[in-house]
Amino acid sequence: MADISVQEPFPISLIANRYLLFDVNIVTYARREHNICGVLIGTIPHLSQQNIFLGIPLELMPEEARLLVEKGHAYIVEDVESHKSGFLEMSREERLAFLQVMDKQGRETALSNKKKAEERSEKALQRKGLAGKAQESSPRVSETAELNTRAYTDADAETSLFDLPSGTASPIFSQNSIALEPYFITPTTSYPPLPIPPTTPTLSLPDVPRTYPLFAHLHSRGYFMTPGLRFGCHYTVYPGDPLRFHSHFLATGADWDEEFNLLDIVGGGRLGTGVKKAYLIGGADTSSKDSRSGGYSDVGDGVRAFSIEWAGL
C-alpha cells in the first residue's frame, strides 16, 4: 500500500457542498502523510445492510479541505462540472481509448475470476474423489463413519452449490470459445478514465466555520482530528492515528472576544472528564496579528487553547 505514490496536489471533489475523496490511495495517503482522517460515508457493496463499517467515498470536513488546499497538497474540483464536460466533450479517439481500457480491465478481471473458479473446482473435485474412494473401500463400516462421510459430502455439496454459476459456466465457455467474455466494468473513479482536471485557481477556498483557527493550530501540532458532535464538541483530538489512540481532548473553538455561558465550561469539563478526556477551548487572537491575516496555520498563529478538567468526579 505504501509504495503506491500519490501525485500532489491531488484533487478533492466538491459535490453538493461536500468535499469527497474517491480514491483509496489518496485517502490512505492523506491520512498517512497529512494527518487528515475524514469520515468514510460510502456503503460497502457486499455489506450493504449495515452502516457501522463504511467505505469510500471519504468526506472531508471543510476545515480539512481548506487546510489541504492552503498548504498546497490538494485542490478543489467542481466534480459535477468537470465530469459532465469531461465525458460530453470527449473526442472519438479518447472515447475509443477509454473503452479499450475498460475492455482490457474487464478481460483481466474475467480471466482472474476464471482462474480462481477453476482452482476451486479442481480442489472440490479432488476432495470428492477422495471421498468417493473412501466410500468404495468400506461401504458400511459403522454408523459413525457413515455419518462422517455424509456430513462431509453435505459440506461439499454446499461448496459446489456456491460455485455453481461461475464454476459450471466458465469451463463450458472456455472449452467452447477461447475468446473469454469480458466483464463490464463500472469505473469507480472519474479520473483514471478522464484526464485529471487542471487546477482552477478561480475556485475560492472552502468556507470554514469560525473554529478553523483552532483546527489549524492543533493540526500544526501534529494532532489528528475527527468531528466531535457526539461528544458535544467541534473536534475530538487524537495524539496520533485514531486507530491507535483514544482521543485526549474535546476541542471547542470560539472567537477571541466571544461571550459564552459559564455553564458551558461546567458541562464540557464534566462530560470530558466523564469520558476520560479533557475539555479544550481555544480561539485565535485576531486583534494582535492584523498584519498576517489568513496565515492561521503557522505556529505563531495567535491561537491559545485551554484545557479544562472536572476535579469533582
Add this chain to the structure above:
Amino acid sequence: MASAIYSAEVPSLVTDPGTNRAVPTENATESQRAPRPKKPNYGQIHSRPLPLETYPLPAFIPHNPLSIFRIVYVVFSQLFRPPSSHPSVCYKGYFSHETQSVHVTDCKTIRALWEKGFFGKGNLSRSEPRWLDQEMRKRGLLAQETSEEVTRKRREERRRFKIERARKEREAIEQQLREEGKISHPAPIDETETLDNAQPQEIRQQLSNGNINDRIEENGRIKYGRTPALPEKTPIKTTQPLKLDTRHSVEAAGIELDEEHLQLNPEEVLFLAYGLGVLEVSDQGIPIPTSSLFKLFCRHSSCQSPETQSIQPDDSFLLKYVVYHHFRSLGWVVRPGVKFAVDYLLYNKGPVFSHAEFAVMIIPSYNHTYWSESLERKVKIQQKEKRDWWWLHRINRVQTQVHKSLVLVYVEIPPPLHDDGAISELDVGNILKRYNVREFALRRWVANRNRD
C-alpha cells in the same frame, strides 16, 4: 401560570401520603443489623413540603358516626377562629451585596427553611448546612455521618481504585512485552519502569494532600480530619492531621456557635417572600418590600447595566424566577443545577430522599409578533435564541451520565408593557401573569444500546 400560591391551594400540596411509609420497615431491618448507625427519620423531618402550616379536616370514618362531630367541630372552630398558615414570626434574612444572595443566620430559621422545602444552601457545606455536625463529629460527639464525608470517602476510594487499575494495566503490558520477548533484560528495566511510573503518582498524591491541609489551615475553620489511608503512606502524613485535630479542639473547645449561615439565591428569596409571604429581607437593617426586592434582583441579574431602572421582559432573573415558581407550584423541589451544567434540578420529594429526576434548561422563546416587527429586534432575538447542536449534545450527554432527563423549558417572552421597551410597573403579579412556560423533555437515544 398562577401568579401566587394561595393558602387554599396549599393542603393539596402538603398532604403527601408517601412521607411516612418507609419508617417502620427501616427500623425493623436495622434492629437486626445493629452496627450501622440509625438514619434520621427523613419522612418525619421533611413532612412539610413548604414552610407553611396546614389544618386538614379529621378523617371521616363511616362506621364511627362520632367522627362526623369531630369534623363539624373543626370546621366551626376554624370558621370562627381561622388559624394562620404562616409562622407566628416571619423568617428574617438580610441581603448581601457581595454575594448577591440573602443570608439567614438564625438557627431555627435555617432548620425550618431546609426542612420544609429544602431552601438555600449552607455556605460551608455542600447543600444542607451541616458544618457544625461535621465539627462535632470530628470531636467524636456525633455518630451521624455527613454527606460530605460520604462523598469524600467515595472519591478517595475511587481514586485508589484508579491507581490500582493503572498499576494492573501497566503490569499486564509489561507481562505481555516480556512474553513477546521485547524486553531483553526483564528484571532491571522492569524495576526502573515501575519506579518511574510510581514516583510521580505518589508525589502527586502527597502534593494534593499537602495542598488540602494547607488550605484548611489557612481557613482555620474546617480541617481535613479524615486522612486518606493510603497503603504507601508515610507515618508523618498520618500524624499531621491528628496534631491539627488536637490543636483545633483545644482552640475551639468552646465553639458552640454555628459559624455557618444559609444562603438563599434570589429566586428562592422571591418565592419565599412574594410567593409564600414567610420571609422578610432587610438591607442594613431596613426591611425591603417585595416589589423593590423584585427590582433589586432584576438589577443584579446582569452585570452590564446595574444602574438602569427599567426591567427588560427577557431579564435573566425574571425568566429564572418564572420557571422556579412554575415548578415549585407544581410541587417539585427545585434546586440550582450549576454542577450539572443546567439551570435547575427537579427533585420529586427532596434531595435527601432520592436523586433529582429532571434537569431543567431555560431557553427564552420570542414567538410574539412584537419581536419580529423590526429587523433590529430580529437580529437581537436571533442572538439570544441561538444555541448550536454541540451545545445540545453536550448538555444532553452530561445529563445522561448522571441519569437525569433533560427538560428544555421554553419561556414565552411577552412584549414589553410600555413602548420604551421595558417594564416599569412594579406589580409583580401582573408581570408574572404574562409569561408562559412550555416544557420539552429530551433523552439521548442510541439504537444499539436502547434496545428492549
